[in-house]
Amino acid sequence: MRTSAVKSVLFVGGKRTEALEAARNSGLRVIYAGPKADMTERHHELVDAAFLFPEFSPELALRAATALRDVVPFDLAYTAGDQYLETVARINHQLGLKSNPLRTVSAVDDKALMREVLRGTGVRQVASATIRHLSDLEEFVTSNGFPLILKPSRGSASKDIHIISDAAELAAVAVGPAFTGNAPAGGAASWVAEEFLEGREFSVETHSAAGRHQILAVTEKFKTEGFVEIGHVVPARITAAEHTLLTDETRAVLTALGVEEGPAHTELILTAKGPALVETHTRPGGDAIVELIRIVAGYDIHEMTFSWLSGEPADVSHEPLAGGAAIWFLTAEQGRVTAVAGEPEARSSEGVRFASLSAAVGDVISEVRSSADRHGEALAVGEDADSALRNAREAVARFLVTVEPLDPAGDPVHG
Numbered sequence: 001m002r003t004s005a006v007k008s009v010l011f012v013g014g015k016r017t018e019a020l021e022a023a024r025n026s027g028l029r030v031i032y033a034g035p036k037a038d039m040t041e042r043h044h045e046l047v048d049a050a051f052l053f054p055e056f057s058p059e060l061a062l063r064a065a066t067a068l069r070d071v072v073p074f075d076l077a078y079t080a081g082d083q084y085l086e087t088v089a090r091i092n093h094q095l096g097l098k099s100n101p102l103r104t105v106s107a108v109d110d111k112a113l114m115r116e117v118l119r120g121t122g123v124r125q126v127a128s129a130t131i132r133h134l135s136d137l138e139e140f141v142t143s144n145g146f147p148l149i150l151k152p153s154r155g156s157a158s159k160d161i162h163i164i165s166d167a168a169e170l171a172a173v174a175v176g177p178a179f180t181g182n183a184p185a186g187g188a189a190s191w192v193a194e195e196f197l198e199g200r201e202f203s204v205e206t207h208s209a210a211g212r213h214q215i216l217a218v219t220e221k222f223k224t225e226g227f228v229e230i231g232h233v234v235p236a237r238i239t240a241a242e243h244t245l246l247t248d249e250t251r252a253v254l255t256a257l258g259v260e261e262g263p264a265h266t267e268l269i270l271t272a273k274g275p276a277l278v279e280t281h282t283r284p285g286g287d288a289i290v291e292l293i294r295i296v297a298g299y300d301i302h303e304m305t306f307s308w309l310s311g312e313p314a315d316v317s318h319e320p321l322a323g324g325a326a327i328w329f330l331t332a333e334q335g336r337v338t339a340v341a342g343e344p345e346a347r348s349s350e351g352v353r354f355a356s357l358s359a360a361v362g363d364v365i366s367e368v369r370s371s372a373d374r375h376g377e378a379l380a381v382g383e384d385a386d387s388a389l390r391n392a393r394e395a396v397a398r399f400l401v402t403v404e405p406l407d408p409a410g411d412p413v414h415g
C-alpha cells in the first residue's frame with residue numbers, strides 16, 4: 001500500500017481523458033491545468049476545477065501549480081501527456097509531493113543522460129556517446145566501429161533516427177540534415193550515438209508500486225526500415241526463457257533508474273547476446289498498447305495507477321477478453337491522394353475492434369519518417385497472437401488510398 005494516499009490530483013495538460021476517468025473512478029478530486037487547446041467537453045464533465053493557459057510553457061505551469069495549490073489544494077501532479085512528464089516531475093519536486101524522483105524522470109526523458117545514469121549498473125551496457133560535434137562522432141566510430149545509430153537525445157515518434165553503416169554514410173551525415181558544419185542542427189538540440197543493436201524488438205509494460213515492478217505484458221513490435229513502428233502484438237511470440245530475459249532486464253533498468261511507481265513502457269532489442277535497452281518511459285505505451293494489454297492480460301493500466309495512488313492495492317485485474325490482440329498501421333504510397341475507400345470494410349473485417357483511415361482526398365503523402373506519417377490503423381483480436389496479427393493486417397489491407405505522383409516541386413505530374 002502507498003504510504004501516503006492521494007485524495008486530489010492536479011492533471012497537467014493532455015487531450016486524452018482515460019486517465020482522468022480512472023482518477024474519478026477511484027474517487028479522486030481532479031483539478032486540471034493545461035493549454036486551452038487540450039481541453040475537451042469531456043474534460044469539462046470530469047474536472048472539479050480547471051485553469052487554462054493560452055499556451056503551454058514549463059515555467060508557466062510550474063508557477064501556476066504553485067499558486068493554485070493555495071486555492072484548490074492537491075496532493076500530486078500527474079499527466080497523461082508525454083510532453084508534460086518532466087514539468088510534472090518538477091512540480092512534484094518543487095512542492096515536495098511524493099512521486100517518481102525528478103532525476104529519474106529527467107534521465108528517462110534524455111537518451112544520452114539515461115545511458116550515463118545506467119553506466120556501471122547491472123544493466124546490459126550499450127556503447128553510447130553524446131554528440132556535440134562531428135569529431136565526437138568520429139571518435140565514437142574509432143572506438144566502436146560501424147554500424148551505429150545516431151538519434152536526437154530528446155527525440156520521439158522515431159523521428160531523425162539515422163543508421164550509419166560505413167565511412168561514406170558518415171560523410172553524408174556530416175553534410176546532411178543532422179549536422180551543418182561542425183555543430184548539430186536539424187532541429188534537435190543534442191544527439192546521441194549508440195552501437196547498433198541487432199535483433200527482434202519488444203516492449204515490456206509494467207506498473208510499479210513502492211519500487212516493485214509488476215510485469216503486465218511483453219509486446220512484440222514491428223517497424224519499417226526507417227524504424228517507424230507499424231504494428232504491435234500482445235502476447236509477444238517468444239519462448240519462456242526469452243520472456244524471463246526481457247522482463248528481468250526491464251526490472252533491472254527500472255530499479256537502476258529509480259522508478260518508484262506508476263506505469264512504464266520499456267523498449268528492448270533481443271540481441272544474440274541477450275536483451276539490450278533502447279529506451280524506457282515513465283508512462284504507458286502509446287499506439288493503443290494500453291488497449292492490447294487490457295484485452296489480453298486483463299490489466300487496465302490507468303485503473304491500476306489510480307488505485308495505487310488512492311491508497312488501494314495496485315494489482316487489480318480483470319478477465320482477459322481474447323488470447324491475442326494486435327494493432328497494425330497503414331503506410332500509404334507517396335503522392336497526392338485522389339480517392340480513399342475501405343473504412344467500412346476494414347471495420348467489419350474479422351476480429352476488428354476499431355479501424356480508422358486518416359488519409360483524405362487532397363492530402364500529400366510523403367515518405368514515412370515518423371509515427372505521424374501513418375495514415376490508418378486497425379486493432380483486432382484473435383485466439384492467439386498469430387491470428388490477431390493476421391486479422392489486424394487483413395483489416396488494414398482493406399483500406400484503399402489512391403494517389404497521383406508528385407513531381408519534385410510537389411505538384412501533380414500530368415501527361
Ligand SMILES: Nc1ncnc2c1ncn2[C@@H]1O[C@H](COP(=O)(O)OP(=O)(O)OP(=O)(O)O)[C@@H](O)[C@H]1O
Nearest residue numbers: 149155156157158159161194195196197227278279
Ligand atoms: N541503438 C540502437 N540499435 C538499433 N536500433 C535502434 C537503436 N536505437 C534506436 N533504434 C531503433 O529506432 C527506434 C526509435 O528509437 P527510440 O525509441 O530511441 O526513439 P524515439 O524517437 O523515442 O522512438 P519512439 O517514440 O517511436 O519510441 C527504436 O524503436 C529502434 O527500432
Ligand SMILES: [Mg+2]
Nearest residue numbers: 158267278279
Ligand atoms: Mg522509442
